[in-house]
Each structure stands twice: as structure tokens, then as C-alpha cells.
Amino acid sequence: MTRYPEEPWHLAGQMYLSLWLVPRSELPEVAHGTRPVGVAGRGVVGAAWVVYENDSVLHYNELLRAVLVRDGLRPRVCITDIWVDSTASMAGGRELWGIPKEMATFDVDRTAGVRAAARTAEDALADAVFEPGRRLPGRWPLSYRVAQTRHGRLKTSPVRSRSTVRTARARWAAQESGPLRELTRRPALLSLALNDFSIRFGHAARGPAE
Template structure:
């Protein structure tokens, strides 16, 4: 069994994020008991490339897609698809929070702008290019809650983050018969580069058992 850090996870690094408004019929399935937030028949879908580095409890790459949902009247984020290149991250994400992490291979080049590609044995998942613009003043805080299905029930976890922010131009492509096919069908509504972010993911649970990873 793969060891992983107990929650909360303290993570840091770089994120490259895009947001789309997608027709409701194209939205991926979300956690049971939640429903997508829709406006004029469209839902909010975000996708991001993440490089966890610096002071992160684990160092790895990630590609994810998430949907804005409601749990009753409460807005939440539901991660519907996610790939990583760390077995510890995959095991911890699934077992702690019900996040459906899978393994993939990544190629992320940050020498001139950002060029990213992720693939599995079945082929390419997505590619993207980001051209970040001028950095906005300050470091921007963001707090939200992620809701997933874990053990047949809803599991809601807090996320607190802070980062420098740069607007970006982004272009995504995805295999049309793949799980992220709709991301390549239309340009994103907007994109951001979140520089040198810090994230606290999850909630400390005194007395709960969690397997501890060796100190990286």
C-alpha cells in the first residue's frame, strides 16, 4: 500500500488555470447529492495544470477538471477528472477525500511561456499553451470547499490558498474521444497563471487514522 501524508496537505507551486461555460448536456457527472450550478443552460468548468514544488509536502504534476456545483444552497467545487504522476498523491487523494486521481505522464515546459502535455497508455489527454501577462499587484487569497463522494457519502474539505495572479492567454487541445474532449471544442472564457501559490488542502481530524508518508 502506498504511503501518503495525513491531512491537511500543505502545497506550493505554480498553477495554470482556464474557465469555460459549457452547455449543461456536456457537463461531466458530479458527486451524488450535488448538482451543477447553471446559468442560461451553461455550467462553469475549470481545468488546470499544476506543478507542486517548493515547500509542498509532495512534489508532482497534475491535470484536473472541476465543476462548480451546489450542495443544497451551498456552492462547492467538485473535481470530476484528475491525473497525477505521483502514486502517493493518487492514493491520498482517493482515500482521504474521494478525489478520483489517476496516473499519467506529463511534459511541462516553462522556459518560454508554458507548454503542457499529459498522456496515459490510451493516448494524449490534453495539451495546452499559456502566455501569462503582467502580474497583478499583491497576493490574492481564495477560500472554498471541495465536495466529493467518499465511501458512499459526501465528503467536503476546505481549501485555503494565496497566490500572485497574472491574466493569461491559453489554447487547449484534447482528443475528441477522450475524457476531456470538450475542452478543445471552444476557447476558454478566461485564463490565469497563479504564481508561487500556497494551498492548505483538507481539515485536521484529531483521532482519525491516516498513513504518514516519509518526509520528502
């Protein structure tokens, strides 16, 4: 059995995020008991490249897609697709929170802006270029809950983060036959670089699924 840290995980690093409005017919399946938040018949979808480094409990790369959902009237974030290059992260994400992590290999170049690519053993997943823009003043706090299906039940987990924020321009590409193909069929609504973030993910102690 792969060993992984107990929750909460304290993570730090860099995130490069884009947001889209996607037709409801193209949205992936979300967590049991939740529904996508609708905006004029569309859902809010985010995709991000993440580099966990510095003081993170684990160091690894990540590519994810998430959907803004609601649990009753409460907004949540549901991670529908996610790849990492750490077996400990994959095992911990699945068992602790029901996050469906898969393995991939990554190529991330941060020498001039950000260029990132990820592929599984079978095929390419996606690649993207982020060109950072203006930095917004201060460090921005954000608290939310991630909602996932774990052992057939809804599991929600708290996330608290703080980061500097830059506007960004992003170009995404993905295999037409791949899971992220919908995100490259239309331009992103908004792209951001969340630099030098710190995240506390999960409960202080394990408890029953919420």
C-alpha cells in the same frame, strides 16, 4: 499499500487555469448530493495544470477538470477528472477526500511561457500553451470547499490558498475521443496563471464525512 501524508496537505507551486461555460448536456457527473451551478443553461467548468514544488508535502504534476456545484445553496468545487504522476498523491487523494486521481505522464516546459502535455499509458489526454500577461497587484486569498463522493457519501473538504495572479492567453487541445474533448470545442472564457501559490488542503484531523 502506498503511503501518503495525513491531511491537511500543505502544497506550493504554480497553477495554470482556464474557465469555460459548457452546455449542461456536456457536463460530467458530479458528486453525490450536489448539482452544477447554472449560468444561462450552462455550467462553469475549469481545467488546470498544476506543478507542486518548493515546500509542498509532495512534489508532482497534475491535470484536472472541475465543475462549480452547489450543496443546497452552498457553492462547492467538484473535481470530476484528475491525473497525477505520483502514486502517493493518487492514493492519498482517493482515500482522504474521494478525489478520483488516475496516473499519467507529463511534459511541462516553463522556459518561455508554459507548454504542458499529459498522457495515460493508453493515449494522449491534453496539451496546452499558456502565455502569461499582466500581473495583478498583491497576493490573492481564496477559500472554498471541494465536494466529492467518498465511500458512497458526500465528503466536503476545506481549501485555503494564496497566490499572485496573472492574466493569461491559453490554447488547449485534446483527443476527440478523450474525457476532455468538450473543453477544446470552444474558447476559454478566462485563463489565469496563479504563481507561487500556497495551499492548505483538508481538515486538521480526520473526522466523519460531512
